[in-house]
Structure formats: structure tokens, C-alpha cells
Amino acid sequence: MSDESKKAPYIVPIGPNHPALKEPVMFTFEMEGEVVREVDFAPGQAHRGIEWMGMRRNPVQIVHLTDRICGICGVSHTLAFARAVEQVAGIEVPERADYIRTIIAEFERIQSHLLWAGVAAHELGFDSLLHLTWKVREQSMDVIENLTGNRVNYGIVQVGGVRRDIVLEQHPIIDDCLGTYEGLLGKLLSLFLDDKTITMRCRDCGVLSKKEALELCTVGPTARASGVNVDLRQDYPYAAYGDLDVRAILPEQHMGETHGDVYDRIVVRLLEVGQSCQIIRQCLSEMPAGPVTAEEKLAKLLAICKKAQGEAIGRVEAPRGECFHYVRMDGKDAPHTWKVKASSYSNLMSWIPMLRGEQIADIPIIIASIDPCLSCTDRIAVISHGHRSVLAKEDLHRLSVEKTRRLQR
Amino acid sequence: MRFLPLFPELVRQLFREPATNRFPAKYLPPTVTGFLHDVAAGRARLTPPVPTPPEFRGKIAYARDSCIGCGLCTKICPSHAIELLPTKKIRIWIDQCIFCSQCTSICPKSSLTMSPEFLLADEDRYSEDLIVE
Numbered sequence: 203m204s205d206e207s208k209k210a211p212y213i214v215p216i217g218p219n220h221p222a223l224k225e226p227v228m229f230t231f232e233m234e235g236e237v238v239r240e241v242d243f244a245p246g247q248a249h250r251g252i253e254w255m256g257m258r259r260n261p262v263q264i265v266h267l268t269d270r271i272c273g274i275c276g277v278s279h280t281l282a283f284a285r286a287v288e289q290v291a292g293i294e295v296p297e298r299a300d301y302i303r304t305i306i307a308e309f310e311r312i313q314s315h316l317l318w319a320g321v322a323a324h325e326l327g328f329d330s331l332l333h334l335t336w337k338v339r340e341q342s343m344d345v346i347e348n349l350t351g352n353r354v355n356y357g358i359v360q361v362g363g364v365r366r367d368i369v370l371e372q373h374p375i376i377d378d379c380l381g382t383y384e385g386l387l388g389k390l391l392s393l394f395l396d397d398k399t400i401t402m403r404c405r406d407c408g409v410l411s412k413k414e415a416l417e418l419c420t421v422g423p424t425a426r427a428s429g430v431n432v433d434l435r436q437d438y439p440y441a442a443y444g445d446l447d448v449r450a451i452l453p454e455q456h457m458g459e460t461h462g463d464v465y466d467r468i469v470v471r472l473l474e475v476g477q478s479c480q481i482i483r484q485c486l487s488e489m490p491a492g493p494v495t496a497e498e499k500l501a502k503l504l505a506i507c508k509k510a511q512g513e514a515i516g517r518v519e520a521p522r523g524e525c526f527h528y529v530r531m532d533g534k535d536a537p538h539t540w541k542v543k544a545s546s547y548s549n550l551m552s553w554i555p556m557l558r559g560e561q562i563a564d565i566p567i568i569i570a571s572i573d574p575c576l577s578c579t580d581r582i583a584v585i586s587h588g589h590r591s592v593l594a595k596e597d598l599h600r601l602s603v604e605k606t607r608r609l610q611r
Numbered sequence: 612m613r614f615l616p617l618f619p620e621l622v623r624q625l626f627r628e629p630a631t632n633r634f635p636a637k638y639l640p641p642t643v644t645g646f647l648h649d650v651a652a653g654r655a656r657l658t659p660p661v662p663t664p665p666e667f668r669g670k671i672a673y674a675r676d677s678c679i680g681c682g683l684c685t686k687i688c689p690s691h692a693i694e695l696l697p698t699k700k701i702r703i704w705i706d707q708c709i710f711c712s713q714c715t716s717i718c719p720k721s722s723l724t725m726s727p728e729f730l731l732a733d734e735d736r737y738s739e740d741l742i743v744e
């Protein structure tokens with residue numbers, strides 16, 4: 203107060219590439235002393251052209267492309283895409299396939315949340331906790347590898363069902379893994395939540411109020427940690443979730459109150475690991491017998507997809523929130539349009555209210571607390587326009603001039 | 612609330628086996644290629660990799676004789692890794708393959724299978740090891 207010049211705001215740019223950032227994004231912080239006064243960010247620094255590639259391939263091929271949109275929530279993307287295509291083509295997925303999809307999706311949630319817990323510990327400076335969580339995460343990766351054939355990019359979901367069945371011999375491996383996690387959960391909760399330093403760093407840090415969470419349309423654990431009761435598995439059940447008992451996990455169930463801070467986001471994610479274990483157990487015991495795919499012959503499946511006409515959306519509750527795929531097919535091999543909205547896209551805007559008023563040292567953990575996945579979010583913008591599908595700047599300019607002319611007439 | 616609930620766990624870790632498999636050797640050799648030459652010459656011992664699970668999807672194996680050249684696999688391959696040759700046989704560019712196993716499921720003659728081989732790192736993407744025909 204005495205010396206105004208000392209408090210003059212200054213700008214700290216971080217990104218687009220920075221050692222502290224796991225993925226490319228550009229932040230501009232307006233600082234006042236140690237405190238963030240205003241923040242702006244520019245995503246869209248990673249162009250991958252996945253949708254462009256997809257619109258040149260048939261649905262059976264695109265499924266494997268969707269697997270690679272995100273290395274962590276591959277099954278969510280494949281599932282959302284497959285569900286969209288199944289709706290367009292009118293393919294009925296067998297019940298057993300739905301259960302297997304659910305099991306894999308829940309294992310994915312377990313490994314994703316544990317991965318995030320490790321990253322959060324790392325951002326707080328607890329590298330030993332990072333290594334411990336990632337060590338226990340390995341077991342879920344091993345189970346996934348056993349069920350699907352690969353640790354990442356599982357390639358298990360295909361339009362019409364799944365590509366591999368879960369046989370009886372695999373049940374003990376799954377049971378063993380679930381037992382480990384159920385036993386570990388209490389320990390993990392106490393390592394994270396009872397630690398005085400973690401509590402001091404995370405309590406009331408990066409707060410997102412329920413109102414802001416609703417206004418910014420945040421999804422997934424980020425929204426739930428602010429007390430918003432949303433979970434696609436409960437609100438719009440897909441796969442086998444309709445038969446299962448899934449309720450959104452809210453921090454007040456465990457803590458008795460909701461702060462909407464980083465701490466609550468840890469609570470929600472860790473409790474969801476336990477919830478996923480329960481869901482998998484329920485799936486294993488209730489799984490009906492039967493085929494795992496609607497159409498075993500791939501050539502026939504391709505023919506069905508080729509005939510399909512129409513549009514549909516597929517929505518899936520990914521570990522980070524709602525993952526959304528829009529597909530439009532018009533009787534050709536490749537879809538006419540394919541648009542992906544990854545969950546982080548909905549969550550990024552919540553950074554701004556979270557970061558405002560926080561200290562510079564809290565930036566990494568707040569940024570990490572929404573579990574951002576920028577590679578999923580950033581893709582090339584494709585406009586399908588007659589025979590030309592990628593519009594250069596000149597083309598856009600020409601279109602704009604044409605439109606002005608049209609309006610002038 | 613406690614200070615350092617992690618501490619007893621850390622002490623316990625000191626007496627446990629490391630969780631990672633020390634592949635290819637306990638300590639990183641100065642040059643991996645040199646180390647592999649030593650292994651071939653019997654001067655060094657390779658720590659074996661973690662065994663692959665059943666039905667692992669590794670490098671593709673192609674049974675050339677049974678292939679009828681129908682070209683279905685080239686149509687289904689997501690990464691365009693398969694080339695249909697004029698001789699009605701195929702060539703697979705492993706450097707492009709994403710190990711999805713979609714070609715093995717569509718092949719009417721079961722000419723394609725996934726082998727458990729996964730050590731495919733190479734300096735040349737067109738090396739003999741990375742082309743199956």
C-alpha cells in the first residue's frame with residue numbers, strides 16, 4: 203500500500219511449451235506480487251488432424267484411431283464413437299459385450315485416477331508418493347493388458363461389440379487386482395488426505411464454486427468436486443450402467459462438506475477408484491452369457507456401416523468427464539463428419555476462476571487438478587465443404603468476402 | 612491429521628525388491644548396441660524382459676503360402692501398413708503397423724497372426740526386420 207510501484211501488475215507468460223507443463227498450452231498470468239490477478243490461456247497448440255484422418259477411413263478403422271486420441275482414456279473414445287456409429291447403423295449390441303465394455307471402462311478409470319493422483323503428488327513435491335501410486339497402478343495396467351492384449355491403445359471395442367471375451371480363467375486375475383485396490387484404498391486415502399502438508403496445500407486452494415461449475419459447464423470429477431451431481435453413468439446410462447447401481451460421488455458424502463477445492467478433487471477421484479472396483483465386481487457376477495459382438499464377420503460389418511445414413515452422438519463418462527462424439531454418415535465408406543469433444547474441453551474454462559487470486563506456487567497443482575488432457579482437446583479444424591475439406595486462410599477470406607457481397611445485394 | 616503418514620511406508624520400501632524389471636541389464640550399459648554384441652558373444656548376460664501375456668499383439672507373422680491375395684486386409688488396416696503386391700501377395704510395413712490385429716481378424720485364410728515379438732526398435736525404418744512379406 204505504501205509503495206504502489208512494487209505492486210504494479212506484471213505479466214508472466216508460461217507456455218506454449220514449458221518444462222512445467224506436460225502438454226502444450228499457453229498461459230498468460232497477470233501477477234500482482236505473488237498473487238494471480240487475472241489469467242488467460244490459449245489452448246489449441248497441438249494440431250494432430252485426427253478427425254481429418256478419420257474422415258478418410260471407414261468406421262472399423264476409425265475405432266483404432268479413436269483409441270489414439272488419448273493414451274489414457276482410449277476406451278472412452280472408442281466407446282463413444284462406436285455407440286454413435288451403432289445408433290446410425292441400427293446395430294444392436296449384445297448384452298455381454300455391454301458388460302465387458304463396462305469392465306474395461308472402469309479399469310481405465312482406475313488406472314487414470316491413480317495416474318492423476320501420482321501427478322498431483324508430484325506437483326506438490328511428493329515424488330515418493332508419485333512412485334508409490336504409479337507402482338500400484340501397474341497392477342491395473344497388467345489386468346488391462348491381460349484382458350485386451352495391450353497396456354495402452356487397447357483396441358478392444360469394435361463397432362457392434364467387443365473383440366475379446368472375458369473367460370472364466372481371467373476372473374481370478376481381475377478379482378486379485380480388485381482385492382488389492384480395495385485393500386489399498388484406505389491407505390491411499392490416508393496418505394493423501396491425512397497428510398498435513400497436502401491438506402495445507404490443497405484445502406481452499408483453486409476453489410470452483412458450484413455456481414461457477416454449473417455456469418462453465420464443467421464435467422466429470424471437476425464438477426462433482428464442486429458439488430454438482432452429474433455423472434453420465436447415472437444420468438444417461440450407456441453400456442451396462444443401466445443395470446448397475448451407480449451414484450455420482452460427491453465430496454460431502456465422505457467429508458461432510460463441499461469446498462470445491464483441489465482437496466475435494468483428490469477426494470472424489472480416490473473414492474471413484476473404490477466405486478469402480480464395486481462396479482467391476484457387480485459386472486463380473488451379473489454378466490450374462492452370449493455373443494460379444496453383433497456381427498462377427500468384419501466384411502459384413504463394413505457393408506452395414508457403408509449402407510448407414512444419418513447422424514448420431516455417442517456420450518461416455520470418461521475418467522475426466524463427458525466424452526462426446528458426433529458422427530454423420532451418408533452411405534459412403536467414410537463418415538461425412540466426425541467431431542470429437544473431449545472432456546477436458548469442457549473443463550478448461552474452469553481454470554480461470556480457480557486460478558484467480560491464487561499464489562504463483564499453487565499454479566501447477568491447480569492446473570493439474572482438473573486432470574487436463576490437451577492432446578485430446580486440440581485437433582485440427584476441418585470444414586467439409588464440397589470436394590475441398592481443409593480451408594486455408596485465403597479460402598476463408600474469400601468465403602467471407604462472398605458472404606459480405608451476398609448480404610450487400 | 613498427521614505429519615508424514617508416508618514415512619513408515621517409505622522405510623518399508625527400503626527393504627523391498629524394486630518394482631521395475633531391470634531390462635536389459637542391472638545398470639544401463641554405456642552403449643546398448645555394444646552391450647547386445649557382448650551378449651551375442653557370451654560376454655554379458657541379458658536380464659530377460661517381462662513375459663508377454665497370452666494373446667499379446669506383437670509383430671505380425673505372415674503365412675505367405677496360404678494367402679489368396681484377396682486384399683481384405685489392406686482395406687481394413689487403419690494405418691495403411693499393408694500393400695497388395697502385383698504378385699497377389701502382401702507386404703507389411705511394420706514401422707507403420709499399430710498392432711491393432713484387425714487384419715488378422717478379417718483374413719479369410721488365417722494367413723496373418725500376431726506373434727509375441729515386441730523388441731522392434733531399429734535405426735532404419737526400412738530394415739529387413741520391419742518388412743514382412
Ligand code: SF4
Nearest residue numbers: 688708709711712714
Ligand atoms: S495389425 Fe493393424 S495396423 Fe498392423 S497391419 Fe494389421 S491391420 Fe494394419
Ligand code: SF4
Nearest residue numbers: 678679681682684718
Ligand atoms: S486378407 Fe489374408 S488372404 Fe486376403 S490378402 Fe490379406 S493376408 Fe492374404
